[in-house]
Structure formats: structure tokens, C-alpha cells
Amino acid sequence: MKEKILELKGIKKSYPSGTLLMKRTEVLKEINMNVFKGEIYSLLGHNGAGKTTTFKIITGISKQDEGNILFKGKRFSLKDKKQIGFLPERPYFYEYLTGREFLEFSANLFGIKADKKKIDALLELVELKEAQNLQLKKYSKGMLQRLGVAQSIINDPELIILDEPLSGLDPIGRKKLRDLIVSLKEEGRTIIYSSHILQDAEIISDRIGIIVKGKTIMEGSLEELVSGEVREVEVGICGLRSLPEEINYLKSEKKANVFYVTVKDIDGANILIKKVMDSGGKIKFCNPIRKSLEELFWEIRDENIGDS
Ligand SMILES: Nc1ncnc2c1ncn2[C@@H]1O[C@H](COP(=O)(O)OP(=O)(O)O)[C@@H](O)[C@H]1O
Numbered sequence: 001m002k003e004k005i006l007e008l009k010g011i012k013k014s015y016p017s018g019t020l021l022m023k024r025t026e027v028l029k030e031i032n033m034n035v036f037k038g039e040i041y042s043l044l045g046h047n048g049a050g051k052t053t054t055f056k057i058i059t060g061i062s063k064q065d066e067g068n069i070l071f072k073g074k075r076f077s078l079k080d081k082k083q084i085g086f087l088p089e090r091p092y093f094y095e096y097l098t099g100r101e102f103l104e105f106s107a108n109l110f111g112i113k114a115d116k117k118k119i120d121a122l123l124e125l126v127e128l129k130e131a132q133n134l135q136l137k138k139y140s141k142g143m144l145q146r147l148g149v150a151q152s153i154i155n156d157p158e159l160i161i162l163d164e165p166l167s168g169l170d171p172i173g174r175k176k177l178r179d180l181i182v183s184l185k186e187e188g189r190t191i192i193y194s195s196h197i198l199q200d201a202e203i204i205s206d207r208i209g210i211i212v213k214g215k216t217i218m219e220g221s222l223e224e225l226v227s228g229e230v231r232e233v234e235v236g237i238c239g240l241r242s243l244p245e246e247i248n249y250l251k252s253e254k255k256a257n258v259f260y261v262t263v264k265d266i267d268g269a270n271i272l273i274k275k276v277m278d279s280g281g282k283i284k285f286c287n288p289i290r291k292s293l294e295e296l297f298w299e300i301r302d303e304n305i306g307d308s
């Protein structure tokens with residue numbers, strides 16, 4: 001059993017709202033998270049779902065109204081903050097500093113000795129060695145994000161929290177940052193990052209939590225979340241002149257004596273396969289198409305959107 005590094009149980013948070021600030025809006029209604037050591041955890045949710053608020057609570061920037069946070073099984077305390085690195089959603093960079101100076105400055109802020117070797121290693125890790133003496137105003141968004149990640153691990157934290165690290169990056173920038181996140185995991189760290197880019201979550205995360213309007217709706221590995229759900233089944237059939245009748249084909253196409261058909265589910269595929277065999281035909285392939293994370297995400301969002 002893997003060690004649980006972080007657990008959020010029933011986190012609630014409200015803010016004053018309305019013109020006279022008399023009313024309160026419940027921004028987090030019920031956030032639950034279970035993060036295991038050494039994994040990449042994606043916190044997914046639409047804009048305004050409560051991702052940043054959740055991160056502020058985990059990093060101790062703001063305090064929950066209700067609910068508990070456990071760090072390595074114990075109630076989260078201020079000294080645990082030292083073991084958490086954080087990249088905010090819109091980090092602030094001093095644009096006249098160079099990349100190297102920025103990291104030295106950040107190390108000083110943490111009261112860490114910024115020895116040359118450490119800064120070199122960080123620059124190497126985030127692939128900014130060549131750009132180390134360039135002023136930050138000349139950095140691309142992707143380079144700044146990578147520098148932000150370097151800063152977030154300057155105190156050598158076990159758990160790293162990255163708020164929307166991939167948003168606003170071009171495909172190459174995204175790939176580099178994804179690779180960087182994976183290399184942090186390979187160093188044995190745990191990474192939690194938020195995103196609304198589902199494809200990235202599908203590529204790199206071990207586990208996923210989905211929040212809709214301040215509530216955790218689902219949590220689990222990608223497989224647990226989407227694998228059970230077969231959306232439709234593609235079947236390739238050969239050795240027949242025409243397709244068996246009385247089957248509900250969603251799609252059918254014939255190419256070079258092979259029928260490529262799609263049926264609704266596994267039961268439909270089984271009935272079809274039996275008919276094909278009975279008529280002397282052969283199955284070339286049978287491919288269940290699973291629901292993608294994207295489809296699941298939209299479905300649960302639509303289901304929960306009225307629930308405020
Ligand atoms: N300090 C605050 N005061 C009042 N409302 C806030 C505050 N911070 C966030 N909110 C509101 O909480 C909701 C969730 O925000 P946020 O956590 O930033 O969502 P996300 O990061 O998922 O986009 C939003 O509706 C936002 O307007």
C-alpha cells in the first residue's frame with residue numbers, strides 16, 4: 001500500500017459577497033482529495049470550480065472554514081509548509097533579473113544558501129542553462145513557467161503544487177513542461193497540478209480528481225474513471241458478401257472486402273459476432289472504444305451544473 005502524503009476531508013470555504021458583504025458565497029462546498037507519495041495528481045475543473053482556492057488552503061495561504069487536512073497522516077501544521085513547493089497561477093517575475101539571478105534571489109527569500117551547484121542543477125533540470133543570463137523580459141511564457149517550477153522546488157520540497165502550469169503554453173512549451181513534471185516525479189517527488197486541459201491529464205497523471213462548483217465529484221486513476229465505460233464497439237468482419245441483418249449498426253463501411261462496423265455496446269458486438277460466425281464469416285478485429293476523459297468530464301459537469 002502506498003503512503004498517503006496528503007488528504008483533504010470535507011473542506012469548505014466561503015467568502016463574503018454582495019455589495020454590503022453581508023452574504024457569504026460558499027466557494028468550496030465539499031473538497032476531498034487523496035494524494036499518494038510519488039504520484040502525479042491532476043486536479044481538474046472548469047474556471048471558477050475552486051482549484052486555486054483549494055491550493056491556497058493546502059499551502060496555508062488561506063484557511064478552510066471546515067474540514068481537515070492531513071499531511072502524511074497527521075494534522076497539517078505550519079512546519080509542513082516547508083515540505084511543500086508552490087507555483088501560483090500567475091507568478092510574479094522581476095523582469096529585469098536574469099533567470100539565474102531570479103533563482104538566487106528566491107533562494108535568499110527562503111533563507112537557503114544559493115550555492116552555484118544547486119542553481120546550476122536547477123537550471124539544468126528546467127532546461128534554462130543557456131538562457132540563464134538573459135533578462136526575464138526576454139523569456140517566453142514557457143520559459144517563465146519552467147523557471148517558476150525551478151523556484152517552487154528551490155527548498156527541495158517533497159510535495160509540489162502547480163496551479164495551471166500548462167495553460168497558455170504552445171504545444172512545444174506544454175510538452176517541455178509535462179516532461180519536467182514527469183522528471184520531478186522520477187526524482188521521487190509528489191506533484192499536484194491543476195488543469196482544464198484534459199489531454200495533458202490523460203498523458204501524465206497517475207490519478208485525477210474532478211471538482212465541479214466547489215465539490216469533488218470523482219477521484220481515481222484514469223483507468224478507474226474511464227475504463228469501465230465502453231462507448232461503442234468497432235468490429236471488422238471479412239468473408240461475407242453482406243452484413244448480418246437485424247443488427248443496429250451505428251456505422252458501416254466496406255473497404256477491400258472488409259466490413260468496418262460500429263455497434264452500440266459489448267452485448268451488440270456479441271450478437272453480431274455470433275451471426276457472423278454462423279454465416280461462415282470471420283472477425284478481423286473487435287475494438288471496444290472507451291469513453292475519453294473529456295467526454296466523462298463534460299458529462300459529469302452537465303449532470304452537476306444545476307446543483308448549486
Ligand atoms: N478572495 C476571494 N473572495 C471572494 N471570492 C473568491 C475569492 N477567491 C476566489 N473566489 C471565488 O471562488 C470561486 C472559485 O475560484 P478559484 O478557486 O479561483 O477557481 P479556479 O481556480 O478553479 O478557477 C470563483 O467563483 C471566485 O470568484
Ligand SMILES: [Mg+2]
Pocket residue numbers: 051052053089163164
Ligand atoms: Mg485557478
